[in-house]
Amino acid sequence: MEKKKCTAIVLAAGQGRRMGTKVRKQYVLLEGRPILYYSLHVFDLSPYIDEIVLVVGKGEEEYCRKEIVEKYGIQKVRRIIPGGAERYHSVWKGLSEIEGEGYVFVHDGARPFVDTAMIERAYEAVCVCKACVVGMPVKDTIKLADEEEFVKETPKREFVWLVQTPQVFDAALLKEAYELLSHKTHIQVTDDAMVVEQMLQYPVKLVCGSYENIKITTPEDLEVAKVFLSRKPLTQ
Numbered sequence: 001m002e003k004k005k006c007t008a009i010v011l012a013a014g015q016g017r018r019m020g021t022k023v024r025k026q027y028v029l030l031e032g033r034p035i036l037y038y039s040l041h042v043f044d045l046s047p048y049i050d051e052i053v054l055v056v057g058k059g060e061e062e063y064c065r066k067e068i069v070e071k072y073g074i075q076k077v078r079r080i081i082p083g084g085a086e087r088y089h090s091v092w093k094g095l096s097e098i099e100g101e102g103y104v105f106v107h108d109g110a111r112p113f114v115d116t117a118m119i120e121r122a123y124e125a126v127c128v129c130k131a132c133v134v135g136m137p138v139k140d141t142i143k144l145a146d147e148e149e150f151v152k153e154t155p156k157r158e159f160v161w162l163v164q165t166p167q168v169f170d171a172a173l174l175k176e177a178y179e180l181l182s183h184k185t186h187i188q189v190t191d192d193a194m195v196v197e198q199m200l201q202y203p204v205k206l207v208c209g210s211y212e213n214i215k216i217t218t219p220e221d222l223e224v225a226k227v228f229l230s231r232k233p234l235t236q
């Protein structure tokens with residue numbers, strides 16, 4: 001079977017409010033390199049990925065080109081574009097840069113520990129299912145709470161996953177879902193699978209990511225990331 005074009009949309013237009021660092025978290029240095037560098041490097045290395053659309057804060061396009069893409073020799077970045085107010089706005093803008101058929105890997109630039117093996121697993125799944133997300137089964141017991149913070153329900157743990165990125169879709173399917181979303185108001189969307197689930201009622205397959213594929217969200221995540229990084233070679 002002929003391989004379809006794969007585009008990674010790497011998102012780095014967030015404000016990093018929960019991290020609260022002076023420099024926005026995607027540019028914070030880990031082992032001397034910006035957090036954003038690490039995922040770009042992995043998508044650049046992956047033989048499954050043909051091109052990268054990098055979505056950054058408005059006005060940061062040139063900085064990212066010079067200080068990240070060119071400085072570290074990232075080859076596959078085709079476009080660097082400004083993002084929007086919410087994550088889903090940034091994804092929508094990234095999607096509008098994609099032409100023709102293929103698959104889209106939407107990835108948080110704040111997840112530096114994506115690896116080439118999970119990209120391969122996601123590629124194999126998307127070829128079959130058209131929609132998949134990487135994630136891992138939870139290790140703790142999960143409680144669903146009511147508004148007063150009383151336990152409403154304890155879901156069966158074997159059916160509960162922590163969802164990560166990349167989230168990978170047939171490009172036409174994801175565009176259709178986001179197109180429908182763009183006509184909605186007052187909608188809260190926190191990942192791309194939700195858009196596909198809710199707009200198209202399309203089944204989304206879960207694929208194993210890794211417990212290391214954390215999102216750098218709050219300050220303690222940076223400490224954990226330093227430990228993970230100290231165990232990894234720079235190229236994988």
Ligand SMILES: Nc1ccn([C@@H]2O[C@H](COP(=O)(O)OP(=O)(O)OP(=O)(O)O)[C@@H](O)[C@H]2O)c(=O)n1
Binds near residue numbers: 085110
């Ligand atoms: N308008 C936005 C919001 C988020 N993101 C990106 O989406 C990913 C996941 O978002 P999150 O970790 O929540 O980042 P922030 O929005 O930056 O964090 P916070 O919610 O704490 O402000 C990040 O790589 C972030 O840069 C984006 O491209 N555009």
Ligand SMILES: C[C@](O)(CO)[C@H](O)COP(=O)(O)O
Binds near residue numbers: 087163164165192217
């Ligand atoms: C897409 C995501 O990383 C999956 O876990 C997450 O939902 C992003 O949410 P955030 O509110 O932008 O942190």
